[in-house]
Amino acid sequence: MKRACVIGWPVEHSRSPLIHRYWLKQYGIDGAYEKEAVRPEDLAEFLGSLKERGYAGANVTLPHKEAALQLAALADEAARAIGAANTLWLDDSGRLNASNTDAYGFITNLSAAASGWNEGGRPVMVLGAGGAARAIVHGLLAEGARRILLANRTSGRARALAAAFGPAVAVVDWQERARALTGCGLLVNATSLGMTGKDALDLDLAAFAPHAVVADIVYSPLETELLAAARARGNRTVDGLGMLLHQAVPGFERWFGVRPEVTPGLRDHIAASLGEG
Numbered sequence: 397m398k399r400a401c402v403i404g405w406p407v408e409h410s411r412s413p414l415i416h417r418y419w420l421k422q423y424g425i426d427g428a429y430e431k432e433a434v435r436p437e438d439l440a441e442f443l444g445s446l447k448e449r450g451y452a453g454a455n456v457t458l459p460h461k462e463a464a465l466q467l468a469a470l471a472d473e474a475a476r477a478i479g480a481a482n483t484l485w486l487d488d489s490g491r492l493n494a495s496n497t498d499a500y501g502f503i504t505n506l507s508a509a510a511s512g513w514n515e516g517g518r519p520v521m522v523l524g525a526g527g528a529a530r531a532i533v534h535g536l537l538a539e540g541a542r543r544i545l546l547a548n549r550t551s552g553r554a555r556a557l558a559a560a561f562g563p564a565v566a567v568v569d570w571q572e573r574a575r576a577l578t579g580c581g582l583l584v585n586a587t588s589l590g591m592t593g594k595d596a597l598d599l600d601l602a603a604f605a606p607h608a609v610v611a612d613i614v615y616s617p618l619e620t621e622l623l624a625a626a627r628a629r630g631n632r633t634v635d636g637l638g639m640l641l642h643q644a645v646p647g648f649e650r651w652f653g654v655r656p657e658v659t660p661g662l663r664d665h666i667a668a669s670l671g672e673g
């Protein structure tokens with residue numbers, strides 16, 4: 397039996413088991429996907445004994461994403477560019493490999509839900525400069541975005557992220573974020589604002605073109621205030637659940653040998669777990 401797990405501290409909130417167990421059942425695979433609560437000081441020992449613990453690989457969630465990359469023997473280009481890993485597997489020689497599938501998940505979902513989002517090469521506004529924003533900036537640039545405007549409450553974090561990706565990424569003052577939407581073809585919320593229990597994003601969309609696209613990576617609630625406001629004025633919208641589902645695809649294929657599909661059935665299953673079914 398093949399086994400994989402998600403490693404976090406805490407790990408209880410992770411939706412990954414629901415996604416992977418759904419696919420295991422769907423494809424009739426004799427496999428298991430577990431939750432592993434691992435303290436930061438125990439991560440090296442845990443990853444060093446992954447095989448002995450019976451695992452083919454793992455997902456990694458907070459706070460272990462950066463440390464997991466450091467501990468891996470090999471890392472792909474996405475993990476290196478993003479500076480963090482969320483997917484690990486043991487290769488035939490028993491070496492620990494690392495990838496980051498957040499950029500893949502974001503772009504695959506964006507392209508499926510809002511095809512042509514990059515037509516015309518208009519600037520993209522990204523709000524946030526945390527781990528998710530970093531993955532999204534990497535994904536957008538790899539996909540051909542010509543110019544990214546980055547706004548973050550803590551401007552030093554935005555400057556550091558922009559510096560890591562070069563001149564295509566320009567920092568916009570957090571107070572100027574609404575005005576800077578003029579001429580943008582895509583807006584991405586990669587902050588935690590708008591999430592259940594967090595402050596509202598509170599962004600005036602008046603300067604944003606009505607034919608442009610709004611993506612929110614927050615998935616609880618599924619329809620954030622930002623997405624509701626964008627939809628009401630005619631913008632195409634992309635929610636955060638699709639990214640969560642698509643980022644899980646490469647890991648499942650590595651561990652269990654089948655490339656799984658993101659279907660409406662899976663989406664409904666996970667949405668129901670968010671209380672939105």
Ligand SMILES: NC(=O)c1ccc[n+]([C@@H]2O[C@H](COP(=O)([O-])OP(=O)(O)OC[C@H]3O[C@@H](n4cnc5c(N)ncnc54)[C@H](OP(=O)(O)O)[C@@H]3O)[C@@H](O)[C@H]2O)c1
Nearest residue numbers: 524525526527528529549550553586587588613636639640
């Ligand atoms: N859909 C998916 O698959 C997916 C994947 C990954 C993450 N996410 C979601 O994306 C969000 C960000 O994740 P992350 O890992 O990047 O987190 P993170 O590294 O902690 O970054 C949080 C971001 O939110 C900003 N922020 C937090 N509170 C704020 C406030 N009151 N006012 C203004 N900005 C605020 C932070 O700004 P400062 O730098 O100023 O603190 C930072 O840019 C989370 O809600 C997470 O659940 C979704």
